[in-house]
Amino acid sequence: MAIELEVNGKRFTVNYPPDTPLLHVLRDELGLTGTKYGCGEGMCGACTVLIGGAARRSCQIPARAAVSRPITTIEALEKNGKLHPVQQAFLDAGAFQCAYCTSGMIMSCVSLLQTNARPSTEQIAQSLQGNICRCGTHPRIVEAVQQAAARMQEAAK
Amino acid sequence: MNKPARIEPFLLEPERYEFRALPMHQFALARRDFFKVLGAGIAVFAIAKDVSAQETAPGPRGFHSEELPKEIGAWLHVGEDGTVTGFVGKAEIGQNVRTTLAQTIADELGVPFDSVHMVLGDTALTPWDAGTFGSRTTPTITPQLRRVAAAARDLLRKKAAKEWNVPADKLIAGDGKISDPASGRALRYSELAHEDVIDHNSPPASDPIKPAAQWTVAGIPIPKVDARAFVTGSHLYSTDLRPEGLLHGKVLRPASFGASLIAYDDSEAKGQPDVALVHDGNFVGAVAPTVAAAEKALSAIHVQWKEVPQISDQEIFSYLKKNAQPSNEERFRQTKGSVGDGMASAARKLDATYNVAYIAHAPLEPRAAVAQWAGNKLTVWMGTQRPFAVRDDLADTFHVPEANVRVIVPDTGSAYGGKHTSDAGLEAARLARAAGGRPVKLVWTREEEFTWAYFRPAGVIEVKSGIAADGKLTAWEFHNYHSGMSAIETPYVVANQLTQYHQVPLVLRSGSYRGLAATANHFARETHMDTLAHVASMDPLEFRLHNLADQRMRAVLEAGAKAFGWPRQKGAEGQGFGVAAGCEKGSYVATFAEISVDRKAGVVQVKKLVEAFECGAIVNPDGLRNQVVGAMIQGMGGALFEAIQFQNGKITNARFSSYRVPRFRDLPQIEAILVNRTDIPSAGAGETPIMAIAPAIGNAFFDATKVRLTNLPLHPERYLA
Numbered sequence: 106m107a108i109e110l111e112v113n114g115k116r117f118t119v120n121y122p123p124d125t126p127l128l129h130v131l132r133d134e135l136g137l138t139g140t141k142y143g144c145g146e147g148m149c150g151a152c153t154v155l156i157g158g159a160a161r162r163s164c165q166i167p168a169r170a171a172v173s174r175p176i177t178t179i180e181a182l183e184k185n186g187k188l189h190p191v192q193q194a195f196l197d198a199g200a201f202q203c204a205y206c207t208s209g210m211i212m213s214c215v216s217l218l219q220t221n222a223r224p225s226t227e228q229i230a231q232s233l234q235g236n237i238c239r240c241g242t243h244p245r246i247v248e249a250v251q252q253a254a255a256r257m258q259e260a261a262k
Numbered sequence: 263m264n265k266p267a268r269i270e271p272f273l274l275e276p277e278r279y280e281f282r283a284l285p286m287h288q289f290a291l292a293r294r295d296f297f298k299v300l301g302a303g304i305a306v307f308a309i310a311k312d313v314s315a316q317e318t319a320p321g322p323r324g325f326h327s328e329e330l331p332k333e334i335g336a337w338l339h340v341g342e343d344g345t346v347t348g349f350v351g352k353a354e355i356g357q358n359v360r361t362t363l364a365q366t367i368a369d370e371l372g373v374p375f376d377s378v379h380m381v382l383g384d385t386a387l388t389p390w391d392a393g394t395f396g397s398r399t400t401p402t403i404t405p406q407l408r409r410v411a412a413a414a415r416d417l418l419r420k421k422a423a424k425e426w427n428v429p430a431d432k433l434i435a436g437d438g439k440i441s442d443p444a445s446g447r448a449l450r451y452s453e454l455a456h457e458d459v460i461d462h463n464s465p466p467a468s469d470p471i472k473p474a475a476q477w478t479v480a481g482i483p484i485p486k487v488d489a490r491a492f493v494t495g496s497h498l499y500s501t502d503l504r505p506e507g508l509l510h511g512k513v514l515r516p517a518s519f520g521a522s523l524i525a526y527d528d529s530e531a532k533g534q535p536d537v538a539l540v541h542d543g544n545f546v547g548a549v550a551p552t553v554a555a556a557e558k559a560l561s562a563i564h565v566q567w568k569e570v571p572q573i574s575d576q577e578i579f580s581y582l583k584k585n586a587q588p589s590n591e592e593r594f595r596q597t598k599g600s601v602g603d604g605m606a607s608a609a610r611k612l613d614a615t616y617n618v619a620y621i622a623h624a625p626l627e628p629r630a631a632v633a634q635w636a637g638n639k640l641t642v643w644m645g646t647q648r649p650f651a652v653r654d655d656l657a658d659t660f661h662v663p664e665a666n667v668r669v670i671v672p673d674t675g676s677a678y679g680g681k682h683t684s685d686a687g688l689e690a691a692r693l694a695r696a697a698g699g700r701p702v703k704l705v706w707t708r709e710e711e712f713t714w715a716y717f718r719p720a721g722v723i724e725v726k727s728g729i730a731a732d733g734k735l736t737a738w739e740f741h742n743y744h745s746g747m748s749a750i751e752t753p754y755v756v757a758n759q760l761t762q763y764h765q766v767p768l769v770l771r772s773g774s775y776r777g778l779a780a781t782a783n784h785f786a787r788e789t790h791m792d793t794l795a796h797v798a799s800m801d802p803l804e805f806r807l808h809n810l811a812d813q814r815m816r817a818v819l820e821a822g823a824k825a826f827g828w829p830r831q832k833g834a835e836g837q838g839f840g841v842a843a844g845c846e847k848g849s850y851v852a853t854f855a856e857i858s859v860d861r862k863a864g865v866v867q868v869k870k871l872v873e874a875f876e877c878g879a880i881v882n883p884d885g886l887r888n889q890v891v892g893a894m895i896q897g898m899g900g901a902l903f904e905a906i907q908f909q910n911g912k913i914t915n916a917r918f919s920s921y922r923v924p925r926f927r928d929l930p931q932i933e934a935i936l937v938n939r940t941d942i943p944s945a946g947a948g949e950t951p952i953m954a955i956a957p958a959i960g961n962a963f964f965d966a967t968k969v970r971l972t973n974l975p976l977h978p979e980r981y982l983a
Contacts, residue, residue: 121552195493
């Protein structure tokens, strides 16, 4: 069945069973492999993308449910060679080890900072509770979110 | 229930359980090919040489002596274009060796860090390597790279000396050039490097390697190589590869461990367009253009499995104890003095038993491989810690020469000791046999990952001990059933000791895990030491120091105590403090924990962890801190709540929704103190920082509640009556 999706500002028509998780369409059909498979039950956050601006687990969203709303993946955050402030903060804080969780973490943080420009440590932890980092890089991720928040606020002034 | 079946007919080996004999192999990239690939320059071929006899003395299995390649391999290329390439068969799995190894070459050769490129984990390009495990990369590969870099540097210096007709020892190598301070002349390495080959069959013992005190590029916090590719999502893990013509594979898993296929009917599955079915013994799989199509095909196959009765997590500890193999093998036992005499002279005695559950590695990138056949040649891209062992397994399984198989390891989404086996690669290669030369990707689901990989083994540890009236240990008897021998020997001073490892046939498929059995053995030992301190009415830290001669272990205990503020006065109700320490694989750790217990609410929280860690000279303090803090957090999982549950040959919590791992809200305040000993050769650091977390937390719980927890995971909230 033909499904029309808007991903990273471009429109795509893909032929997939409509119940196929969005994650598979993004990765296998559109080649957007920055979004990762981690668990397939929405429990690890590695597959997080923005749908209509909000963080969603793409392994839990059937492709048909994602039509008519803009989808943003990690690949679209960098603009004209300039990293998104959250990406830059992760880079500066060295907030990764194997980095397999990093895309999902960054997408979750982008979403968080859209709704809460200056989250507390507790709010960051609460917001990222659904994102697993098996390497145990959590303190640096929290630090990166705080750095990004500060810079985005500074830039908005 | 019937007698439990043995899933696999072999015993758990004391340390590297899943290993078989390690073959030695000819390095594939011949000299004549080398310059074709890389262009002209200086190539350094060498045998890997053990750094110190102490580190490579044969262990219980003579294991370490087999670890380094004994054949000539190409380790370094200094190009005419100014680029430097290092070749190492290790895998980058998040531990940051791509960065530290490049730092090492840059430091020794005297070139800018950015000019060094590392080729890792590729059986066609890198020297043979046993695998990335045991915290061995830093202590073995770092000195090896320094030797080859020093050899290249010396050749460049000699060439410049010849050019200028001056003595080589008057010339200085550094910043990518050879300089003559007397005349002010300089020649860049790129101007000196032509098609030169350094062939070190036996590198001179006196290779002039820079001591850590003189490091400039090593020893500093250089950020992770390729970090930008990870924050933009552009790095391609094995799971992300999409070579031209890619097909997707799925495997139909047996109903339970050890089940055998007794009926197979694929009549309904046949005839689906573009789908190939594979039925080979117990192996059933499908290859299709999409994962969904492969899954659909498998769901249409009707199979019947003959299952065998198996034991469950409920009875595992009694099973392990009852099924220990009688063994008189010396390698499993160490004795010193007479435990009987030590017990006879003890003022107080203490016996206790500790149980340790199976846990899973749960690397976030599941096992995965892409396999492609071209005639009888096979290429496999796979996230593995042991590319050469995978190559050998593939060659054996498909009856092709090893030279026909190439295994390439893209930088991998973590492993923690869990990616030693060849499974995903073998399965992908088997499926690819049905793909007519097209590449096939197989990505294990999370449930497959939790079920069909292998586990850190469960274990039972029994300790018998005696102390004198002055608090000195007089006797120490330590029995580990099944979990392993790593760090089984006590670092404390005891005149009378018996330490014994008891093999037990496998129940669940078991293997390496970050730190191996060192976590289990430290949990038992350091919990026991804490109880003994209590029995002796001594402060737990003081009791340890009172029985400890090892200066490096004393130093981390003292450094950690200072940062933690030990001994601390209890403030709030339910507060508790604990300490644990140990050493393994040439590095030392001391962990201090603060815990808060709310009996009414039934909540136990780890409030703070302070860990002092020393691994000799630090190669990259930023990467090391990431590894140490990461191990501390990962260690909290096994300490507090991680446990594999199993019944009737099935894992009953094979999902992240039922297998709890540490998450952001579990985070205590964390402090890591890195003790830098530039006078001691660098040891690995991936494992030891995890060992003392569980006993430190358990001991803090005892301090808060006077309840002694002797099982891992601790599940302290369950003991709040």
